[in-house]
Amino acid sequence: MSQYLLLKKISVQNANAIAGLTYGFPAITNFLGFAHALSRKFPETLAVNLGGLAVISHKNTVHARQPKGWGDYVFALSRNPLTHQGKTAPINEEGRMHMQVSLLIEVNGLISGDTETKEQLIEYVKQNVPELRLAGGQITHIESIELTPLNEEQKTLRKLMPGFALIDRSDYLSEHFQQHKAINDNVCLFDAWCDFAQLKFKAEKITSEDEQETEALESVNQKANWHYVAKPQSGYLVPINTGYCAISPIYEAGEVSNVRDSTVPTVFAESAYSVGEWKSLHNIKNIEITLWRYEHQYPWYVAKTIPFEDEIIEPDSSEAMPY
Structure with a gap:
């Protein structure tokens, strides 16, 4: 403990x-x-x-x-203060x-x-x-x-309380990506991540028996009902930045010039993204599932929480990716 x-x-x-x-x-x-x-x-x-x-x-x-x-x-x-020429600084x-x-x-x-x-x-x-x-x-x-x-x-x-704890939901992203992959083999992980990050609406045409004949002639300005497209999973889900992904090999100390610390090895990296969930504290019974820790396995250096399928008290009503 x-x-x-x-x-x-x-x-x-x-x-x-x-x-x-x-x-x-x-x-x-x-x-x-x-x-x-x-x-x-x-x-x-x-x-x-x-x-x-x-x-x-x-x-x-x-x-x-x-x-x-x-x-x-x-x-x-x-x-910001003006430049020497009296202009607004970019x-x-x-x-x-x-x-x-x-x-x-x-x-x-x-x-x-x-x-x-x-x-x-x-x-x-x-x-x-x-x-x-x-x-x-x-x-x-x-x-x-x-x-x-x-x-x-x-x-x-x-x-x-009142407060919301940020919890890792990379399992949702991985599951949703596999579902996309089964339908379209060319889909990438970024597409699956966008389903959690974007606000989406879908148009549904309004047609009647009288309008069906003119529908083929009128392809512009057709009436439609717009419906909100829910996220792949329920909950207060948000896109988050969780760490870094290496995009270069590891260079020995002093091999790369003009770095901040020339006494340690150097690697170039990009930000890594995943999906998180804001969970109300009254729904959490184990503090361990809220703890973020780094996991390091080249090329990934990302923060995660432990799996918690059985650790959340659900109400009665109801993988990281590089840029």
Whole structure:
């Protein structure tokens, strides 16, 4: 039974809302990187390290607006200083958001009953967290920082309600891709992923007996009923950025010039995408299924959660891919 470091209701301003091809919430790699950066600040005398983590979203607001009051939303960008020529500086699209999240981080090496180490850990976290950025945003407030008691994970989840935990659903993507593959052998994984990412509608022609004769002559401006096309699976499913896929061999240290760190091997990579699900905390009975951990098997370096078919309390009513 593991013990967890709980950072409850972290308020973050101006976090990055764009994650590769997706937007609306930071990539899961931002949060795993935050935990890694935090653990690197621990002294060697503190013989603990941080492992997987769970991300629980309480509220978030993307900085977006409708220029005409209707239609598509666009990001509300910052106004940068003028250039030396007095002109507006060219900028790239930079989506930002305010968010309030809680993080449950797995603590490895913590001995039960070691009160002194626990107090040191909490103190180091309180000192170092305000100095870090989370998903590129500034941490403005944390409601509380504590270690969860052993065997009380369910109570911890209840304390974080209302909230939604982000869970890996790459199994949905893999299953849907195999169904497409059985029908059309030329289909690619990106096509299956788009069925989860896109908002789709399908047109159905309106015809009557009187209109059937003129239907062949009139091929333009025909009346139709538009129907929403549901996603391949039920649930609050979203496209997510989960890691990286190597697109080159691994080069030895110093073989590639102008890299950030010439003392380690280098590999070129692209973002990897999958499908996630926002699950309400009252539907989760095992905290383990919410923990994201990296899996490394060349060329993949992606974050996943453990399978959880039997670990979710369902209401009565009812694979990663490179770019």
